[in-house]
Amino acid sequence: MAVRKGATNVLNVIKIAARNLLRYKRRTLLVSLLIAIGVIFVQVFISGTAAYKNIIISQITDAMLGHIQIHKKGYLVSIENVPLNLNLKPHAVEKIEAGLKTIPEIDAYSMRLRLGGMISNFTETTNIRLFGIQPKQEYKTAPLLPGRILEGKSELESGQILVPSTLAKGMHLKVGDLIVIIATNKDGSVNGKQFVVGGILEAAPGPGGRDGYIHISDAAELLRLDDAEISEIALHLKNFKDIPNVYAQLTQKLGGELNKEGKTAFEIHTWEKLSPFANIAKMLDLMTVFVKIMLVTIVVISILDVMMMSVYERTREIGTIAAIGTLPSRILAMFITEGLLFGLSGVVLGNLVSYIIVRILQSMHITFSFGMREGLVLDPKFDPWSVTAISLIVIVISVIASVQPAFKAARLDPIKALRTT
Amino acid sequence: MESVSASGLSKDYQVGKLTVNALKNLNFSIGSGAFVSFVGPSGSGKTTLLNLIGCLDKSTQGVLSVAGVDVARLNRKQSALFRGENLGFIFQDFNLLPVLTVFENVEYPLLMVRKTPAADRKKRVLQLLEEVGMTDQKDKFPDQLSGGQKQRVAVARSLITNPKIVLADEPTANLDHKTAYMIIGLLKRMRDELNTTFIFSTHDPKIVGEAETIYTLEDGELNGSQERSDKRA
DSSP states (O other): OHHHHHHHHHHHHHHHHHHHHHHTHHHHHHHHHHHHHHHHHHHHHHHHHHHHHHHHHHHHIIIIIOSEEEEETTTGGGGGGOOGGGOBOHHHHHHHHHHHTTOTTEEEEEEEEEEEEEEEOSSOEEEEEEEEEOHHHHHHHSTTTGGGEEEEOSOOOTTEEEEEHHHHHHHTOOTTOEEEEEEEOTTSOEEEEEEEEEEEEOOOSSTTTTOEEEEHHHHHHHTTOSSOOBSEEEEEESSGGGHHHHHHHHHHHHTTOBOTTSSBSEEEEEHHHHOTHHHHHHHHHHHHHHHHHHHHHHHHHHHHHHHHHHHHHTHHHHHHHHHTTOOHHHHHHHHHHHHHHHHHHHHHHHHHHHHHHHHHHHHHTOEEEETTEEEEEOOOOOOHHHHHHHHHHHHHHHHHHHHHHHHHHHTOOHHHHHHOO | OEEEEEEEEEEEEEETTEEEEEEEEEEEEEETTOEEEEEOSTTSSHHHHHHHHTTSSOOSEEEEEETTEEGGGOOHHHHHHHHHHHEEEEOTTOOOOTTSOHHHHHHHIIIIIIOOOHHHHHHHHHHHHHHTTOGGGTTSOGGGSOHHHHHHHHHHHHHTTOOSEEEEESTTTTSOHHHHHHHHHHHHHHHHHHOOEEEEEEOOHHHHTTOSEEEEEETTEEEEEEEOGGGOO
16 A cells, blocks of 8 residues: 555656656757767767677687687797797696686687798798697687688698788799798707698788698697697687686686796786787777766756756745645655656667667678778677666766756745745 | 734844844734734735744744644754645745646645545545636646636645645735635635635735734734624624
């Protein structure tokens, strides 16, 4: 019974608040439109930047980098030199693999042996950096890698090499051509091996995006490695959002492994530490925060302004309802409800129009290029979480913005209020 | 039983460095079911007195008892609750809420102040609208009514909570004479039916004549009272 009475009272407060808003139709429409425009701007911006970020991140991680990489401690700072003395030894790899198998969020992992050397087509010679890989593992870890093969086959067999397109172009290499790779071994001696160009590889954005690929057994042979050493283990997770969780698990599982100096034996890096695009992504996130701040400012200023005006214009009415016994708390509730309704109307209208705009953008198949990759299609999504978050922000800010005018109304002296004309 | 009693009631206002004695040492007593008018020229203190009785303001000195309660002791919230429980107000400018219909205006105190169940509310509102002859206008908004009709709605609103006292500050000032008499007649009829105490202020001599007790205020002082028992129905 009490609940029903309470609900009736709330409904009546809402009814009166709604009627007061409709009383000043033009003003209400203008403020609601202003809030709606702010919501549209934020939602479309978030959809666009999120779509852009997702494409680029997936290009970086799925085309080459992986979500997480594990190296021997100190490898990353020397990565440009491709240090063979910082490779992971078989017993270390075993320990890491044992840890990886206990983490169900990991979809696939790939052992890579990185090396630097010279490539020669018998008339020209230049520098090249290579990944020695197990193709099946690698293609699961970097699922977009086969898609980067512009010419030739994706099955990288022993004795074949995937040559980056820029190098192939400069050296006039075609699929089926013979080349020689010369590499310096760990002991300083030089070794060479002949390869057949198995494919021409499109460059990927980010570090390592212009490196070639050979089979890991060929890499070990070239470097005359007796043990099955590797440079890094790249991980692909089932869900991108699990990166922090898996990183934490890995840190916990492998953090206890110490080297001879008593320091941590391994270093674990997420894609953010490995790619400079992470900074661009952070900039986009920061811009989103600024856009949200702009929205909050729009909502605060417009609602505060219109509510102050409303209290000023309705002073006599407030005096009347106060005189006939309306409690200050109820007057407060009436005005806060008006602010809430402003926010709600702006949110509903804004989200509706945002949805339509996002659908239109989806249907337009807007393309852009990133690094050497062209024709990437922007696919903005209307994210329910973003809609909920923005809606809540606007509604809460609407209520907060109306608190001051509502307090002013509730605290009005009925006598002074009744005297106003 | 006394509805209102004042003893040594004074009210001072501070206007800059100047103290204005709006009411000076008033002593009076108004019985239950009385139909009382405070008369006097503009600035004599009528509205100030009604504000004190209506718990909208506090006296500077003296004791004021309204419906048996020393209203000087009430805080802001208690005053609001007291007004909602015991008092009805009729304003010179009608002061109906423009966003509510006639029915909703009359219903408002039951809804927002008293929290009466819906069925009882509807019954009571329709009954009062019938009494003031506004049933056929119940769905109209205030801007669709004449001054007299608005004041009839205001009368119904003031009585909807069955208050012990109804205060009316210049209730006929914005009405023509015919309508003014009609409204005063309506107030008296309602008093007769409900035994509510009506206290109103006016400076219209013709309307003053309709009161049963007339208190004259001049410069904040009570300058005599006049009983007109012949006016009681």
